[in-house]
Amino acid sequence: MTSTNLISGLKKSGLLVAFAVFLGAVALSTDSFLSIGNILNVLRQVSITGMIAIGTTFVVITGRLDLSVGSMLTLLTVLLVDQHNQVGPLLAIVLTLAAAVGLGAFNGLLVGYLKLNALIVTLAMLSFLQGLTLLYSGGSNVNIPNAQTTWFRFFGRSDLLGIPVPVLLFLSVGAIAAFVLTRTVFGRQVYAVGGNETASNFSGVSSARTVFWAYILSALATGFAAIILGSRVMGAQNTIGQGYELTVLAGIILGGTSMLGGSGSIWRTVLGIAMLGFIQNGLLLMGFPYYVQWLVTWVVIIIAVWIDLAGKRGRVLA
Amino acid sequence: MTRNTSAQSRHTNSTVTWLFRNHIWLFLGLAIAIFSLASPYFLTVNNISNVLTQGAFIGILAVGMTLVMIDGEIDLSVGAILALSTALAIGLQEQIGVWPAVLAGLASGAALGFLNGVITAFSGMHSFIVTLGALIGIRGIVFIYTGEDALMVQDFSYTEYAEIYLGPVSITALTFFLLALFFQWVLTSTRHGRETFAIGDNIEAAHDAGINIKRHKIINFTICGTMAAVAGILLSMRLGTAEPNAGKIWELWTIIAVVLGGTRLTGGFGSMWKTIGGVMTLAVLRNGLRLLNTPNYVELMVMGAVLILALLLDRVLSSQTEAR
Numbered sequence: 001m002t003s004t005n006l007i008s009g010l011k012k013s014g015l016l017v018a019f020a021v022f023l024g025a026v027a028l029s030t031d032s033f034l035s036i037g038n039i040l041n042v043l044r045q046v047s048i049t050g051m052i053a054i055g056t057t058f059v060v061i062t063g064r065l066d067l068s069v070g071s072m073l074t075l076l077t078v079l080l081v082d083q084h085n086q087v088g089p090l091l092a093i094v095l096t097l098a099a100a101v102g103l104g105a106f107n108g109l110l111v112g113y114l115k116l117n118a119l120i121v122t123l124a125m126l127s128f129l130q131g132l133t134l135l136y137s138g139g140s141n142v143n144i145p146n147a148q149t150t151w152f153r154f155f156g157r158s159d160l161l162g163i164p165v166p167v168l169l170f171l172s173v174g175a176i177a178a179f180v181l182t183r184t185v186f187g188r189q190v191y192a193v194g195g196n197e198t199a200s201n202f203s204g205v206s207s208a209r210t211v212f213w214a215y216i217l218s219a220l221a222t223g224f225a226a227i228i229l230g231s232r233v234m235g236a237q238n239t240i241g242q243g244y245e246l247t248v249l250a251g252i253i254l255g256g257t258s259m260l261g262g263s264g265s266i267w268r269t270v271l272g273i274a275m276l277g278f279i280q281n282g283l284l285l286m287g288f289p290y291y292v293q294w295l296v297t298w299v300v301i302i303i304a305v306w307i308d309l310a311g312k313r314g315r316v317l318a
Numbered sequence: 319m320t321r322n323t324s325a326q327s328r329h330t331n332s333t334v335t336w337l338f339r340n341h342i343w344l345f346l347g348l349a350i351a352i353f354s355l356a357s358p359y360f361l362t363v364n365n366i367s368n369v370l371t372q373g374a375f376i377g378i379l380a381v382g383m384t385l386v387m388i389d390g391e392i393d394l395s396v397g398a399i400l401a402l403s404t405a406l407a408i409g410l411q412e413q414i415g416v417w418p419a420v421l422a423g424l425a426s427g428a429a430l431g432f433l434n435g436v437i438t439a440f441s442g443m444h445s446f447i448v449t450l451g452a453l454i455g456i457r458g459i460v461f462i463y464t465g466e467d468a469l470m471v472q473d474f475s476y477t478e479y480a481e482i483y484l485g486p487v488s489i490t491a492l493t494f495f496l497l498a499l500f501f502q503w504v505l506t507s508t509r510h511g512r513e514t515f516a517i518g519d520n521i522e523a524a525h526d527a528g529i530n531i532k533r534h535k536i537i538n539f540t541i542c543g544t545m546a547a548v549a550g551i552l553l554s555m556r557l558g559t560a561e562p563n564a565g566k567i568w569e570l571w572t573i574i575a576v577v578l579g580g581t582r583l584t585g586g587f588g589s590m591w592k593t594i595g596g597v598m599t600l601a602v603l604r605n606g607l608r609l610l611n612t613p614n615y616v617e618l619m620v621m622g623a624v625l626i627l628a629l630l631l632d633r634v635l636s637s638q639t640e641a642r
Contacts, residue, residue: 065446116629119392119446120577123570124629128622134615249450259444291461298455302448306441318442 018303019275026282033285040164046251046277047166048073048225048232050270053248054170054177055221057269058214060252061181062207063194063261064111064118066218068125069248072103073241075133076226081236082142089152097223103129104219108212115208126245133238143235156232166228171270173224177217178266190214194261251276254301256308275300341631342579342595345624349599353606360609363486370491373601377494377594378549379572380579381501382431382542384593387576388505389538390518390585391445395434396546396572397565398456403427403550405460405560408469416476423554424547430456431543435536445539453569461562469560480555490552495594497545502590514538518585574621575600578628 027034052069059066076096083092107125111118144150158165181187192200193207201207230236255272257264279300280293310316353360379396386393407423414422434452438445471477482489505511513534516524525531546565554560579596581588603624607617 110626114630114633116626116633117577117583119583120573120625120629123573124622124625126570126622127574127618127625131615131618131620131622134613134618139614246450246454250454253447253450259447289462291458291466294458295455295462298451298458301451301454302437302441302443305443305447306437309442313442317440 019278022282023278026286030282030285033282038281038285040167042277042281043167043170043274044164045281046273047164047170048229049244049247049251049276050170050273051173051225051228052218052222052244053251053269053273054174054266055218056248057177057252057257057264057266058181058190058217059118059211060257060259061190061194061261061264062211062214063197063259064211064214065122065249065259066107066215067119067122067245067249068103068107068129069218069222070241070244070246071126071129071133072100072219072222073226073229073244074236074238075103075129075136075241076100076223077230077233077236077240078133078137078142078238080226080230081144081234082137084144084150084152084230085142089150092152093227096226097220100219100223100226101216104216105212107219108215111215112208112211137236137238139238141235141237144230147234152231153234154231155227156229156234166232169224169228173221174266174270177221181266186210186213191262194263196262247276248273250297250301254304256304340580340592340595341628341635342592342599345578345628346595346599346602349602349606353602353609357606357609360606365605365609367483367486367488367491369598369601369605370486371488372605373597374488374491374494375549375553376568376571376575376600377491377597378497378545378552379568380575380593380597381494381497381590382538382545383572383576384579384581384588384590385501385505385514385538386445386542387581387583388518388585388588389514389535390521391438391535391539392449392573392583393431393434393445393539393542394449394569395430395452395456396542397568397570398453398460399427399430399543399546400550400553400565400568401460401560401562402430402456402463403547404554404564405464405469405562407551407554408471408558408560409463411476412472416473420551423551424544427547427550428540428544431540431546432536434543435539438539439532439535457562457566464560464562466562468562471554471558474558477555477558480552490556493548493552494597497548498590498594501541505589510534510537515586518587520586571600574625578625580632 023034032038052073056066056069076099079099080092080096083095086092087095103125107122110116110121144152147153154165155169156166160168181190189200189205189210192203192205193210197207229240233240251273252264252269253259253272254275255264255268255270257268257272276297279296283293283296284290309318350361359365379400383393383396403423403426406426407420410419410422430452434445434449437443438448441448480488480490484492487495505514513524513529516527516529517531517534521531550565553564575596576588576593577583577596578599579588579592579594581592581596600621603620604617607620
């Protein structure tokens, strides 16, 4: 049937074509959109959400959710910046990453081993970690006084070969994560658990252990993001990471990773996050008010996921 | 399901079993007892009246959420819908008058709920994705409409409606209880209610039984959106202003309240009674902690901890009932 062919064609390339059309339209109506400078600028802007999304993709492929990454980003950034002032950058980074692993392990314990509902557990953690952040900071903002001289500025504020370091970190962590997901036993287990948990348990893959490690990766990626964010801002407010979990999820979904688990990839997530970034940047360059991008994000998510589903079942309507 | 063969033991265990199944009332009783002992101000008519009013906003959102959850779906957009209806109810007053503006606010909620329902039912997407998109988009609309500023009501007599009390019960709290009772009746005594349970319990069986799944899902999402708008209107009356950030992350508190009450996220199981229990427990916890002058972070941490404990308890209890 032609309509089926059309749909499957749309599914394969439609999103990219639509995105390319959008890029072209913006490029024609503005001067600077496709300049190297602007592209690097957008990539730098999305590097923090992108970094988190790379980790959270593991969780989503196992068929779970992680709504705690925004609060976790806040807590880790506050911790990192404060410790930077007390024990120096290196120890602060080690401590932050260790804390990230600990928080991820806690999520993983509850969702993986105790088999509690992922949505509710990470929702509870969202609230709990907000409280923990306020407890730690006493409600005040922290700043790094020697922002111009500390080598900590490398992660968020410097360039390497003309490319911003956050972008390099984002892309290299993405490459490593893609390797882990596609070329290692653990990666296969992540897909197996998300695809059919019962079957994977029967074939000797512990779903509890796989989910546990997926949450640790999600948290660890959030730790990396905290390093970039802390270094970029050279300070931390108690709400700095609020709402990141939504953008992260929106990017993952837009990339086409299924919320039911079992499918998806790192490059899809990177693409989804980048698309969000370019849409946002393009709308701003074209002179639309800031919040129009949220409206457009809504429309794009619905259309993208609907096309994806329609392609899979060969029909537009469920 | 208890598989007791002996009627005798079922009888002696019935109260215990009821409390196990409805453990939220145990929580609520415990919370009330603790705060009554800890603060002399807690168990006063004034304070109870406050608790009811404060809880009622999340409560009205939770009424709609309960219906959607029993259907096996979720609605993340209620906080944003609430903000939009608040903004419209206040922002449009000057152009079209008070009551038309209120109606417009309500209509926006119903329309957006309907839209969520239609997209969920016809696209086959999970409602988590549909309403996550809506949460982002509708909040965007609110910011565009309000110009990122708080809108102020021009005629302050509008705020007097919120001051209507029936004894110690404010109109907001009364609305919550009446809506909860009404929709409990809908759930248990109408075809729509029974079929909502059937869909959440086993969607394929419901489909095979000839139940129009799409219709029921759309109805429940529309009710959920309307409830969010009702809460938004009441909030606009209470505050006299419309903040673009109104209701931010209230969808999370709402989900927490409903799940705390014992309604299952997986669908097919729940009631408005449970939701009332969950809403009131949350409200009592927040109020009590504030009366004791605990800092804000304690509240956030207690909420998180209570939610995880409730999940653990639910896990333990349901495995116990299954083992019996």
